[in-house]
Amino acid sequence: MPAVGGAVGLALMAAVPTALAGTALADTGSGAAREVTYQAQLRPLNHQTGSGRLTLRLRGSTATITERYSGLAARFGGKPYPHLQHIHGGARGMCPPMSADKNGDGVVSTAEGMPFYGPIQTTLSVTGDVTPRGGTNLAIAPKGPSLRYERTITLSPAAVASLHKGIAVVVVHGDDPRLLGRKARTEKSELVPSLPLAVTSPALCGVLKAMPAGGAATGTGSTAATGRAAAIGPAAGAWLFGAGAVLAGTCALARVLLVRRRDRAACRPA
The missing domain is CATH 2.60.40.200 (Superoxide dismutase, copper/zinc binding domain)
Structure with missing residues (x-):
């Protein structure tokens, strides 16, 4: 099992920088087009x-x-x-x-x-x-x-x-x-x-x-917060989906390794 845990940790560590980079790119792209x-x-x-x-x-x-x-x-x-x-x-x-x-x-x-x-x-x-x-x-x-x-x-x-x-x-x-x-x-x-x-x-x-986002009369803190959420939502969703996929894959790998370990134990002479 320690080997499985290490594989999971390495997979997640590899996924996080990639997801964060995607988020940063999404923010930069939306900021460049902002009026x-x-x-x-x-x-x-x-x-x-x-x-x-x-x-x-x-x-x-x-x-x-x-x-x-x-x-x-x-x-x-x-x-x-x-x-x-x-x-x-x-x-x-x-x-x-x-x-x-x-x-x-x-x-x-x-x-x-x-x-x-x-x-x-x-x-x-x-x-x-x-x-x-x-x-x-x-x-x-x-x-x-x-x-x-x-x-x-x-x-x-x-x-x-x-x-x-x-x-x-x-x-x-x-x-x-x-x-x-x-x-x-x-x-x-x-x-x-x-x-x-x-x-x-x-x-x-x-x-x-x-002027405040949304205009001088209508811009509020709540509106600004909604705008930020909308801007990072897709990137955050992609990160979560990617992390979920990594977890699912590593869990499947863990099950295969566990089955093989049980099979080897069963085949050992008494």
Whole structure:
């Protein structure tokens, strides 16, 4: 019997790592396909009056973005006002306070806000370029005082990393110069010197925060637990089935060995 017990133990030891490896692969596979939803409440900066909300559904590096805002400046040079907008990241993951205004002109410029929200990592254009290179291209920026924006784009690796770390920030640019002080109204942009400071300064800002699984209103601890159980259920079932098969096989082997041992005992001379 000791030999049988050793065979059973070795068989189970061999089965467990294989089953656990299957479970790990199943978890990794399901995680890779998981969609995460992020949301930002867009609040005004630099004495502006607008507001809005942006929702970003991320699967891998593919982002489906839905955005609504209103109350921003309507006209620039007799034409609809271009409102450059981006996902910034890699810094503190914050919208800057007015104390970030270092030169005392009453405006937190894009450069003054950068220690808080970081550099441009993805451009939220209405068409074409979504890289940081398109960050100051007025031709592809949303225009007018309000926006209904829906677009699916590929995010840069830096933007994806900032989302996962909780430090991605949405910034909508384009201040109404009528709401700025006299000094700021006459300044030039530090990003595009041919433009007024107001055009490239932040107007709305919001930190992108991951929403609970199932949505902000419906996600609960019980729902999350059910999701985890569903994810590991098949792998766990496969492990149990495999372990059961090993046990059944070793029990059959034990019965054969026991029968042979009894037969040899019966054949010995008295």
